[in-house]
Amino acid sequence: MQLLQCNNLSKTYPNGTQALHDVNFTVEEGEFLVIIGLSGSGKSTLLRCINQLHPVSSGELYFEQQQLTAMAGKDLRRQRSRIGMIFQQFNLIPRKTVLTNVLAGALAVTPVWKSLLGLYSEAQKQQALDYLKIVGLEHKAYVRADNLSGGQQQRVAIARALMQNPKILLADEPVASLDPSTSHSVMKYLQKINQELGVTVICNLHFLSLVRTYASRVIALKGGRIVYQGAPGDIDEQWFKTIYGEDAVEVSIN
Amino acid sequence: MEKLMTEQPFEQARVHGYKASIKAWFIDVILWSYTALIGYKLGYQTWYLQSRHPDFYWHEPLYALGIGVVLASVLSYSTCSVGKAISGLILFPEDRSIFRSASVRLAVFFIALTFIAGLHVSQVSMREFFSDSGLAGAQRIFSALLTPNFAIFEDALFAAIETVYMAFIATSLAIPVAFVLAFFAARNLMKQSALSFAIYCVIRFMMNLTRSIEPLVWAIIFSVWVGIGPFSGMLALFLHSVASLTKLYSEQIESISDGPVEAMTATGAHPIQVIWYGVVPQIVLPYLSYTIYRWDINVRMATVIGLVGGGGIGTLLMQYQGLARWNEVGMLVIVIAAIVWLMDYASAKIRAHLK
Numbered sequence: 149m150q151l152l153q154c155n156n157l158s159k160t161y162p163n164g165t166q167a168l169h170d171v172n173f174t175v176e177e178g179e180f181l182v183i184i185g186l187s188g189s190g191k192s193t194l195l196r197c198i199n200q201l202h203p204v205s206s207g208e209l210y211f212e213q214q215q216l217t218a219m220a221g222k223d224l225r226r227q228r229s230r231i232g233m234i235f236q237q238f239n240l241i242p243r244k245t246v247l248t249n250v251l252a253g254a255l256a257v258t259p260v261w262k263s264l265l266g267l268y269s270e271a272q273k274q275q276a277l278d279y280l281k282i283v284g285l286e287h288k289a290y291v292r293a294d295n296l297s298g299g300q301q302q303r304v305a306i307a308r309a310l311m312q313n314p315k316i317l318l319a320d321e322p323v324a325s326l327d328p329s330t331s332h333s334v335m336k337y338l339q340k341i342n343q344e345l346g347v348t349v350i351c352n353l354h355f356l357s358l359v360r361t362y363a364s365r366v367i368a369l370k371g372g373r374i375v376y377q378g379a380p381g382d383i384d385e386q387w388f389k390t391i392y393g394e395d396a397v398e399v400s401i402n
Numbered sequence: 403m404e405k406l407m408t409e410q411p412f413e414q415a416r417v418h419g420y421k422a423s424i425k426a427w428f429i430d431v432i433l434w435s436y437t438a439l440i441g442y443k444l445g446y447q448t449w450y451l452q453s454r455h456p457d458f459y460w461h462e463p464l465y466a467l468g469i470g471v472v473l474a475s476v477l478s479y480s481t482c483s484v485g486k487a488i489s490g491l492i493l494f495p496e497d498r499s500i501f502r503s504a505s506v507r508l509a510v511f512f513i514a515l516t517f518i519a520g521l522h523v524s525q526v527s528m529r530e531f532f533s534d535s536g537l538a539g540a541q542r543i544f545s546a547l548l549t550p551n552f553a554i555f556e557d558a559l560f561a562a563i564e565t566v567y568m569a570f571i572a573t574s575l576a577i578p579v580a581f582v583l584a585f586f587a588a589r590n591l592m593k594q595s596a597l598s599f600a601i602y603c604v605i606r607f608m609m610n611l612t613r614s615i616e617p618l619v620w621a622i623i624f625s626v627w628v629g630i631g632p633f634s635g636m637l638a639l640f641l642h643s644v645a646s647l648t649k650l651y652s653e654q655i656e657s658i659s660d661g662p663v664e665a666m667t668a669t670g671a672h673p674i675q676v677i678w679y680g681v682v683p684q685i686v687l688p689y690l691s692y693t694i695y696r697w698d699i700n701v702r703m704a705t706v707i708g709l710v711g712g713g714g715i716g717t718l719l720m721q722y723q724g725l726a727r728w729n730e731v732g733m734l735v736i737v738i739a740a741i742v743w744l745m746d747y748a749s750a751k752i753r754a755h756l757k
Binding site for chain 1: 679686
């Protein structure tokens with residue numbers, strides 16, 4: 149089933165930089181879609197346009213057949229809550245426990261006054277603990293989030309995204325700040341969520357070796373345009389040079 | 403997104419050209435007019451003609467301005483121009499000391515000129531400092547101050563306690579007001595729409611205005627409003643604390659990392675929830691630190707405010723000083739010094755632990 153559809157998406161920042169040019173693609177339910185491209189090719193912008201953290205300049209964006217670009221306020225927040233997101237810098241709440249961080253994923257379905265007082269239901273707390281178990285951090289629930297290692301913080305961020313009960317998980321270079329072995333561990337959790345919980349994943353990545361291991365489909369961006377769409381195995385030397393430039397040399401991560 | 407900005411820098415038009423030249427010319431005109439005026443009033447009238455209180459006529463600065471325009475225009479063709487140096491129109495060679503360039507030497511000259519004029523205007527006089535009557539007066543007051551009158555120790559102590567409480571109430575009442583205002587005075591939260599940006603500008607302006615009026619002046623205003631006493635002093639400190647804390651708090655909000663804010667927004671949280679979970683945890687400790695520091699400052703200010711009728715130990719000080727009873731003043735000075743030192747020490751200790 150088609151989950152997301154982007155028609156002629158363009159994005160120009162207020163300073164005049166055009167980050168996306170006429171981007172068209174669709175995402176099917178259950179896919180593990182990876183977006184590749186050089187820094188500054190528009191990958192991050194594209195992900196942030198999908199959940200409207202950055203409003204698009206023109207074009208249409210359908211999520212479960214609903215136009216996201218036309219939404220604002222409460223409607224937009226409700227749709228956003230169905231789209232989880234994790235970040236390169238993890239973006240956890242500092243000085244708060246891991247459990248509080250995971251529970252923050254339920255903010256959209258918690259009344260404002262309750263969330264200000266930190267009043268979450270027992271069911272929500274249990275659910276948060278369950279998601280922590282999925283990412284293997286149930287024993288860290290009451291530890292301050294900023295005391296965890298990078299890989300652990302990213303797993304907390306995944307649990308927080310799961311707490312939203314999302315249809316899609318957006319991952320913006322989730323392993324770019326991590327060392328190689330931790331990178332694989334985090335990618336494996338994303339794979340597990342994709343395969344076992346059926347959450348569609350759209351992920352920005354830098355390393356082609358990770359792309360070949362985890363992606364079910366690849367989109368390559370260059371200068372804000374889509375230059376390649378297809379299976380990860382089909383990216384040969386020629387395509388690689390098209391995407392990353394003539395001088396690029398492939399490095400791998402194991 | 404941040405990456406995108408830095409790696410594809412948007413071509414910034416360098417406004418070198420006529421705009422910078424005009425700016426440089428204006429700076430030069432002001433500097434040369436200033437030099438001409440000082441040279442005439444100080445060099446010619448005061449020192450050459452030896453007139454102690456030369457009259458002032460409004461045509462003098464106008465003539466000076468004329469001279470400034472002529473000199474600045476002539477020198478704008480050379481590198482001997484401070485305005486050009488400030489506007490970035492002069493390239494300083496890296497292999498040479500900057501003090502060998504004419505514009506820097508000129509700047510040093512302007513600073514020296516201002517220093518000399520300042521000495522004259524402040525009536526700095528070594529003769530009076532070391533005169534016989536002056537030294538006798540100094541001896542009189544220091545000997546009195548150093549033999550404080552311990553009979554008023556109780557009064558001084560109670561007045562000091564009043565001062566500390568006054569400062570505490572002023573600070574604690576200011577916290578919630580400044581806490582709320584700070585969010586509206588933080589650029590990064592308010593630049594979203596034209597309306598919110600307008601609110602930001604209004605609040606920033608009001609706070610800057612309040613802050614630019616000294617608490618001493620506020621105390622005078624409030625002492626007329628609510629009468630002389632600790633209440634008027636408290637109100638003055640409160641108002642000034644609100645303005646200062648709003649500025650400090652909002653600057654703290656502006657320097658937070660955007661990450662958690664973005665993450666909270668992405669979960670579909672309400673804007674209030676975004677602030678509570680994305681912003682507040684990042685600012686709580688610096689806020690506490692600032693607030694304690696503010697209390698410390700308020701205690702110090704409260705003593706000064708007392709001088710104009712704001713209550714507390716300052717009012718007591720003013721009364722004894724008016725009666726020229728220096729032994730009592732000496733006692734009060736000791737109590738004030740002790741309180742200020744104690745607050746300073748305690749607030750530094752507490753703030754060190756908050757890091």
